[in-house]
Amino acid sequence: xxxxxxxxxxxxxxxPAVPEYQRTCRLDINRAQHVLYxxxxxxxxxxxxxxxxxxxxxxxxxxSKVKYSISPPTxxxxxxxxxxxxxxxxxxxxxxxxxxxxxxxxxxxxxYNENKNAVGVAVLHLTGVEISLDVDADRDGxxxxxxxxxxxxxxxxxxxxxxxxxxxxxxSKFCKFEDDSSKQxxxxxxxxxxxMSPMKLRTRGPARLxxxxxxxxxxxxxxSEKICVxxxxxxxxxxxxxxxxxxxxxxxxxxxxxxxxxxxxYPGGNAEMEFHVEGLEFPDKDFxxxxxxxxxxLKPISDGVPETPIFTDKxxxxxxxxxxxxxxxxxxxxFVCRTxxxxxxxxxxxxxxxxxxxxxxxxxPYMNRGDRWIQDEIEFGYIDSPHHRFPVVLDSxxxxxxxxxxxxxxxxxxFGYVTREPQSEEVSTMDSFGNLEVSPPVxxxxxxxxxxxxxxxxxxxxxxHGRNMTKVVQDFLWAQKIQKPxxxxxxxxxxxxxxxxxxxxxAPDRKGFRLLLASxxxxxxxxxxxxxxxxxxxxxxxxxxxxxxxxVDELLGSGSLKNQNDYVQSCIxxxxxxxxxxxxxxxxxxxxxxxxxxxxxxxxFRAGALYPDMVNMIVLGKNLGIPKPFGPKVNGRxxxxxxxxxxxxxxxxxxxxxxxxxxxxxxxGEVHCGSNVRRKPFHFKWWNMEL
Numbered sequence: 244x245x246x247x248x249x250x251x252x253x254x255x256x257x258x259p260a261v262p263e264y265q266r267t268c269r270l271d272i273n274r275a276q277h278v279l280y281x282x283x284x285x286x287x288x289x290x291x292x293x294x295x296x297x298x299x300x301x302x303x304x305x306x307s308k309v310k311y312s313i314s315p316p317t318x319x320x321x322x323x324x325x326x327x328x329x330x331x332x333x334x335x336x337x338x339x340x341x342x343x344x345x346x347x348x349x350x351x352x353x354x355y356n357e358n359k360n361a362v363g364v365a366v367l368h369l370t371g372v373e374i375s376l377d378v379d380a381d382r383d384g385x386x387x388x389x390x391x392x393x394x395x396x397x398x399x400x401x402x403x404x405x406x407x408x409x410x411x412x413x414x415s416k417f418c419k420f421e422d423d424s425s426k427q428x429x430x431x432x433x434x435x436x437x438x439m440s441p442m443k444l445r446t447r448g449p450a451r452l453x454x455x456x457x458x459x460x461x462x463x464x465x466x467s468e469k470i471c472v473x474x475x476x477x478x479x480x481x482x483x484x485x486x487x488x489x490x491x492x493x494x495x496x497x498x499x500x501x502x503x504x505x506x507x508x509y510p511g512g513n514a515e516m517e518f519h520v521e522g523l524e525f526p527d528k529d530f531x532x533x534x535x536x537x538x539x540x541l542k543p544i545s546d547g548v549p550e551t552p553i554f555t556d557k558x559x560x561x562x563x564x565x566x567x568x569x570x571x572x573x574x575x576x577x578f579v580c581r582t583x584x585x586x587x588x589x590x591x592x593x594x595x596x597x598x599x600x601x602x603x604x605x606x607x608p609y610m611n612r613g614d615r616w617i618q619d620e621i622e623f624g625y626i627d628s629p630h631h632r633f634p635v636v637l638d639s640x641x642x643x644x645x646x647x648x649x650x651x652x653x654x655x656x657x658f659g660y661v662t663r664e665p666q667s668e669e670v671s672t673m674d675s676f677g678n679l680e681v682s683p684p685v686x687x688x689x690x691x692x693x694x695x696x697x698x699x700x701x702x703x704x705x706x707x708h709g710r711n712m713t714k715v716v717q718d719f720l721w722a723q724k725i726q727k728p729x730x731x732x733x734x735x736x737x738x739x740x741x742x743x744x745x746x747x748x749x750a751p752d753r754k755g756f757r758l759l760l761a762s763x764x765x766x767x768x769x770x771x772x773x774x775x776x777x778x779x780x781x782x783x784x785x786x787x788x789x790x791x792x793x794x795v796d797e798l799l800g801s802g803s804l805k806n807q808n809d810y811v812q813s814c815i816x817x818x819x820x821x822x823x824x825x826x827x828x829x830x831x832x833x834x835x836x837x838x839x840x841x842x843x844x845x846x847x848f849r850a851g852a853l854y855p856d857m858v859n860m861i862v863l864g865k866n867l868g869i870p871k872p873f874g875p876k877v878n879g880r881x882x883x884x885x886x887x888x889x890x891x892x893x894x895x896x897x898x899x900x901x902x903x904x905x906x907x908x909x910x911x912g913e914v915h916c917g918s919n920v921r922r923k924p925f926h927f928k929w930w931n932m933e934l
Contacts, residue, residue: 266553268336269293270352270365277346279453281540281554282373283389286336290352291328295363298354300325303334305350309369311336325355338371341448345370372448374458376538376556378405379441382930384629386443394557396533398934406628406930407470407534407560409522410438411635411659430473430491430519434656437631439519440560442472444538450511455543457550460497461504466534469524469562472498474507475517494519498536507538522562525661528718532562563626564723565635565661566929567681568922569695570862571749571756576602577863578919580611580645585906585917592861592868592918595899599863606648614644615907615917618742619675621649623921626659627929634921635659639676640713665713673700673712677740677916678733681726683747683756684927687827693927696826697726700733700741709734725929729825735814737849742915744815745822746858748867750894754832757894758822760815761858762835763808769837769886770795773875781875781882783854787904795875804841804853811840811850834890837883851911855904857887859913861920867891870913871900 268278268286270293280286290301302325303311314333317326326332336350348369356362380390380403396404413431430436444458452458460472473494497505497518510516526532537557541550577596581589589605596603606617614620622637638649638660654660672678682695697720702709711734720728733741744761773781779796798804822828839853852859855870874883881900888898907917 272363275366277368288334290332297356299357300355306348308348341373342371375445377443378558382629400931405560407522430494439521442518444516471521473519526722534560567624569683570747571683572922574601576921580606580615588906591901612644620645622676625924633657638662663715663719668713671710673710677742685826697728701730702734731818737846737851758833761838763812765835766837766839807842855908859915871902
């Protein structure tokens with residue numbers, strides 16, 4: 244039936260490298276064995292274990308597709324000579340290509356006694372198949388075939404491993420006011436497919452697997468809550484032979500939270516089957532973001548006995564992290580709230596945004612319900628993969644009147660949502676996202692952070708009754724890995740947010756940005772210069788009829804105010820030193836802004852800005868929206884505005900001063916607190932980071 248080929252050399256020399264996946268196979272002299280072989284693997288056969296009594300040597304014959312080698316190598320090189328048999332003789336068998344039909348290849352082992360007489364023969368009938376579970380392991384947007392690195396992950400430009408997006412757009416199941424148990428185990432909409440990572444099962448071989456063999460896809464229990472896998476089934480054809488429009492029913496669930504394993508069809512012949520992998524969870528404290536999907540070929544034993552795996556292929560995904568965007572990235576949309584008392588603020592913001600050419604979106608009262616602090620409710624970011632990316636809003640756990648805004652207004656097709664809710668911790672002002680910022684890209688002691696570093700405010704380590712950002716939010720931020728957080732001391736402030744004393748603006752030189760810090764020292768220097776130049780009677784708060792006017796002389800003459808600001812300056816200096824170290828900054832990278840504070844005894848002697856806090860600004864490219872400080876006027880111009888314009892003008896930035904005095908400042912916030920900006924993503928791909 245089979246045309247016998249000459250046996251291969253009995254030495255490993257000159258043979259192909261032994262495949263990594265070796266499978267033990269038995270010989271039987273009493274009956275022929277039918278073996279399903281997976282191309283690229285090796286069958287490991289003990290020649291000695293199957294030898295009949297009295298066997299001293301053996302020989303091997305095989306058909307053309309079959310290759311073999313013997314270990315340990317022998318000195319015999321001719322197939323005409325029997326090969327001495329010993330108790331550790333191993334036959335390594337492989338096939339160089341898939342079979343066209345079942346049992347189309349054969350290998351036989353003949354045993355001889357000491358007189359060279361044949362005493363038995365063992366026969367293997369072989370069917371070769373190629374089976375490959377494939378992903379985009381080289382991250383170029385294409386699912387390549389059998390990438391050798393597909394089952395592992397490596398960071399960096401020369402790295403490998405597939406990327407998985409959390410499918411957190413469109414479906415309200417991701418909103419915090421919905422029941423977490425409502426995670427869908429079906430495709431919600433065909434458009435969801437673009438959010439999912441492609442995966443393919445590729446085969447080559449006979450039209451069908453031998454009877455009883457099956458392919459099983461499976462995941463471990465720990466990964467089951469993190470992903471869903473859907474299979475694409477062939478659509479029906481219309482009368483013209485074209486495929487009909489697809490529906491969600493054409494993508495049945497294969498794996499998910501309730502399905503750890505499932506048989507998948509063998510496509511047959513030279514074919515492939517498409518799968519779509521959906522991420523359900525972002526990296527977090529107890530989840531490193533890595534997920535493995537396995538495909539096993541199962542062999543039947545007999546009726547009533549479970550199948551056994553004879554080959555397993557696996558692929559690995561890393562779930563894409565949530566990425567924040569710094570002030571130096573280009574804006575796309577500006578968000579503000581309309582309230583009953585912020586008409587002037589809104590007009591001035593609209594004028595600024597119109598001048599810059601960006602989009603302005605106003606959250607109306609029916610949605611904000613009087614909550615104007617849109618910066619505190621949400622933080623804009625995005626997720627990215629080689630095949631798709633989209634913005635994702637991080638919703639704070641503050642849960643005030645704006646709590647429905649992220650889900651009801653922002654969440655939609657290609658706009659995702661994520662939140663973290665503390666189970667037992669008390670939520671405080673520190674959990675509002677004016678207390679969450681991110682730096683531009685930096686290099687620190689040779690370590691590159693091409694996506695910047697997240698900055699949060701916490702209590703001083705030795706504080707007995709300090710306020711901190713909740714642990715679940717901090718854990719989430721740390722787990723994203725790529726924007727390693729920095730903790731600053733901000734609990735000295737009444738509101739406690741880092742945006743009250745720092746921000747970043749773009750710059751044309753040095754590192755491409757400047758860090759702006761509130762500085763009582765810079766304010767006192769400015770006011771002393773005014774006094775020395777004969778402007779000691781110039782008054783703060785002119786133009787605000789409800790406010791008590793304070794002269795420069797009165798400011799400088801208050802010892803109590805000076806003591807309070809010395810304390811504030813020491814707090815800011817602490818943070819200045821941390822930022823210099825953690826962001827790799829020099830003093831030339833920092834600009835001090837003249838801002839004074841006062842302590843509130845009823846707030847535990849925490850600090851608030853004495854006049855509108857100019858560092859709490861909105862950055863729109865080269866245009867800055869800065870709280871109007873209502874400082875002392877010299878020659879008809881506010882001295883604080885003049886100083887700010889001079890400092891920013893040196894960077895090519897334009898200052899627009901916005902009146903937020905009564906609508907925000909008196910309510911312990913400023914322009915930045917009352918606005919939010921969605922920005923374009925980084926060009927840099929996060930998976931190219933060196934970690």
